[in-house]
Amino acid sequence: MTVVLSEQVRVAIPMRGGTYSAVLVILHAGGLTGVGEAPLLPGRPEAAALRAAQETAELDLSARAAGVPVAELLGGARRPGVRCAALVAAVRPSEVAAEVEGLVAEGFTAVKLKAANAGGPVDQERLGAARWAAGRDVELRLDFNGRLSVRGALAALPGLKVFAPITFEQPLPPDARPSAWAALGDPLALAADESLAAGLAAARVGLAVKLATVGGPRAAVALANLSPGRAWVGSSYETSIGLAAALHAACAFEREPPACGLATSRLLEADLGSGLMPAAGFLALRAGPGLGVGLDRAALERYRVDS
Numbered sequence: 061m062t063v064v065l066s067e068q069v070r071v072a073i074p075m076r077g078g079t080y081s082a083v084l085v086i087l088h089a090g091g092l093t094g095v096g097e098a099p100l101l102p103g104r105p106e107a108a109a110l111r112a113a114q115e116t117a118e119l120d121l122s123a124r125a126a127g128v129p130v131a132e133l134l135g136g137a138r139r140p141g142v143r144c145a146a147l148v149a150a151v152r153p154s155e156v157a158a159e160v161e162g163l164v165a166e167g168f169t170a171v172k173l174k175a176a177n178a179g180g181p182v183d184q185e186r187l188g189a190a191r192w193a194a195g196r197d198v199e200l201r202l203d204f205n206g207r208l209s210v211r212g213a214l215a216a217l218p219g220l221k222v223f224a225p226i227t228f229e230q231p232l233p234p235d236a237r238p239s240a241w242a243a244l245g246d247p248l249a250l251a252a253d254e255s256l257a258a259g260l261a262a263a264r265v266g267l268a269v270k271l272a273t274v275g276g277p278r279a280a281v282a283l284a285n286l287s288p289g290r291a292w293v294g295s296s297y298e299t300s301i302g303l304a305a306a307l308h309a310a311c312a313f314e315r316e317p318p319a320c321g322l323a324t325s326r327l328l329e330a331d332l333g334s335g336l337m338p339a340a341g342f343l344a345l346r347a348g349p350g351l352g353v354g355l356d357r358a359a360l361e362r363y364r365v366d367s
Contacts, residue, residue, distance in 0.1 A: 061089045061090055061092075061121065061122070061125055062089055062090075063087050063088065063089045063121075064088055064089055065087070065088040066085070066086070066087050066088075067084075067085070067086040067087075067088075068083060068084070068085055068086075068110070069083070069084045069086065069360060069364050070082070070083050070084075070100070070364065070365050070366075071083075071084065071332065071360065071363040071364050071365060072363060072365045073299070073328050073329055073330060073332075073363045074328075074329040075297060075327050075328045075329060076149055076327045077149070077327075080099065080297045080298075080299075080328060081099065081100040081101075081365075082097055082098060082099045082100055082109075082298065082299070082302070083097070083098055083100055083106070083109050083110060083113050084096065084097050084113060084301070084332070084355075084360070085097075085110070085113040085114045085116070085117040086117065086355065087117045087118065087120075087121050089121060089125075090125065092121055092124045092125055093121070093124075093355070094117040094118060094119070094120035094121025094122070094124060094350065095116075095117055095120055095301050095351070095355050096112070096113035096114060096115065096116025096117030096118070096119075096120065096301070096305065097113055097116065097298055097299060097301040097302035097305070097332070098110070098112040098113040098116070098271070098272040098298075098302065099272055099296040099297065099298060099302070101272075101296060104272070104273070108272065108273075108275065109272050111275055111276060112271055112272040112275055112276040113272075114276075115275070115276035115277065115278065116271070116276060116277060116301075116302075116305045116351075119133055119134075119277060119278075119305075120305075120350040120351045121350070123349050123350045123351075124349045124350040126349070127349045128349055129308060129345060129348075129349060129350070129352065130277070130304075130305070130308040130350060130351055131308040131309075131311045131312045131345065134277055134278065134281045134308060134309060134312035135281060135285075135312045135314075136312060137308075137311045137312065137345065138311060138312060138313065138314070139311050139316065140311070140344055140345055141307070141311065141342055141343050141344035141345050142292075142293075142307065142310045142311065142317060142319070142320045142322070142342070142343055143169060143170065143318075143319040143320070143341055143342055143343075144168065144170075144319055144320055144321070144322050144323040144338045144341055144342065144343050145168070145170035145171060145172050145199070145201060145318075145319040145320065145321050145323065146163045146166075146168040146170070146171050146172070146323045146341070147171075147172050147173075147174075147321065147323065147324055147327070148160060148163070148171050148172065148173045148174075148190065149327070151176050151186070153185045153186050153188070153189035154189065156173065156186045156189045156190050156193070157189040157190065157192060157193040158193070160189070160190045160193035160194050160198075161193045164193070164194055164195070164198060166340065166341065167339070167340030167341035167342070168198070168319075168323070168338075168341040169197070169198055169199065169319060169341055170198065170199035170200075170201065170318070170319035170341075171190065171194060171198060171199070171200060171201070172200075172201040172202070172203055172229070172321065173186060173187065173190060173200070173201070173202050173203070174202075174203050174205065175202055175203060175204045175205070175207070178204070178207060178208060178212060178216060179202070179204070179208070179212075179213075179215075179216025179217065179219070179220055179231075180216065183202065183216075183220070184219060184220065184223075187200060187202065187220060187223040187226070188223060190223075191223045199225055199226075199227070199318070199319065200223060200225070200226045200227075201226065201227040201228075201229055201251075202220065202226055202227070202228055202229065203229040203230060203253070204228065204229065204230055204231040205230055205254075206230045206231070206232060206233040206234050206236075206254055206255075207231075207233075208231045208232060209232075210232065210236075210240050210243050210244065213228075213231045213232060213244050214243070214244065216231075217231070217244065217249075221249075225249075226249065227249060227250070227251050227266060228249055228250055228251070229250075229251045229252075229253055229268055230251070230252055230253050230254050230255065230268075231244070231250070232244075232255065233255075234254040234255050235255075236255060237259075238259040238260055238262075238263050241255075241260060241263060241265055242263060247263055247264045247265045247266075247289065248264065248266070248289065248290075250265045250266060251265065251266030251267065251268050251290070252265055252266070252267055252268065253267075253268035253269075253270060253273070253294055254273065256269060256270075256273055256274050256283060261283060261286050261287035261288070261289065261291075262287075262288070263289075264287075264288055264289035265289060266289055266290040266291065266292075266318075267283065267284065267287050267289070267290070267291040267292075268292060268293070268294040268321060269283060269284055269291060269292065269293050269294065269309075270293070270294050270295070270296055270306075271293070271302070271305055271306055271309060272296065272302075277305055277306075277308065277309045280293065280306075280309045281309050281312050281313060284309075284313045284314075284315075284317070285313065285314045285315075290317070290318050291313065291315070291317060292310065292317040292318045292319065292320045292321070293306040293307075293309055293310045293317065293320045293321070293322065294306075294320065294321035294322070295321055295322055295324045297324050297327060297328065298324070298325075299325065299328065299331050299332040299333050300325060300331050300332065300333030300334060300335055300336035300353045301332055301333045301351065301353060301355065303322050303324070303325060303333075303336045303343075304333065304336055304346075304351040304352055304353045305351060306320070306322055307320075307322060307336070307343055307345060308345065308351065310322075311345055319341075320343070322338070322343050323337075323338050323341075323343070325337060330359055330362070330363065331356065331359065332355060332356055332359050332360055332363070333353040333354065333355065333356060334353050334354050334356070336353055
């Protein structure tokens with residue numbers, strides 16, 4: 061199919077605690093439109109984001125032309141959707157407990173907190189509050205965003221294991237070598253979302269795969285299928301367009317993923333798609349070809365920024 065028009069649009073959408081910045085690629089061919097989205101993050105080359113958005117738009121366009129979901133072009137839709145982990149935005153322990161209670165009541169079976177104290181006493185209180193509110197069976201995850209050294213991780217993680225089961229996400233910096241991760245022990249309790257590499261996959265470290273980090277949906281599926289450990293997809297606060305691409309990738313994984321980090325659209329002021337929201341903690345593939353979500357042109361014009 062010959063593309064007759066290609067657009068690149070940058071957007072900035074206010075969200076809780078900041079602004080979400082992204083690039084969209086929009087392809088037109090044969091009366092059809094394919095859309096891809098990738099977040100623009102500090103420290104990540106913009107060219108990588110453009111490649112991921114371009115590949116997503118191409119897949120969306122090809123799948124619409126073929127009349128199939130994008131997941132079929134990624135190896136087949138092996139499941140109708142995925143469980144989702146909800147991100148807890150509260151910081152104070154009492155507010156963490158209240159938010160977790162609400163999320164569990166909505167049907168979420170996994171929740172994630174961002175570390176506020178490098179795993180120290182404040183984070184212990186927050187995780188204790190989350191565990192109390194969640195009960196025994198809800199999975200807790202704590203994301204360090206790469207802010208610990210090996211020594212710091214060895215000091216912090218043992219004191220947090222009392223709140224098991226907990227997944228410790230990205231405790232080490234993105235450039236940490238597999239040998240540094242191995243020094244932490246118990247790879248099944250660890251997960252990487254920025255250090256996504258075959259070396260960590262082989263070491264059975266869990267992978268929270270983000271499409272823009274690895275280069276697009278195809279690379280995400282390939283990496284997840286390579287890993288003998290756990291692999292799921294996460295978001296960087298994308299709109300429904302980016303979330304739909306991640307959902308199709310997760311549905312094409314050969315093995316059932318743990319709860320995926322795709323319940324983030326509620327943090328944005330507005331959406332650019334048609335509102336992909338989990339119900340009872342589950343995010344389902346939508347019927348129809350391509351990504352299954354449309355582009356809201358009015359919202360796109362409202363939040364677009366000149367490059």
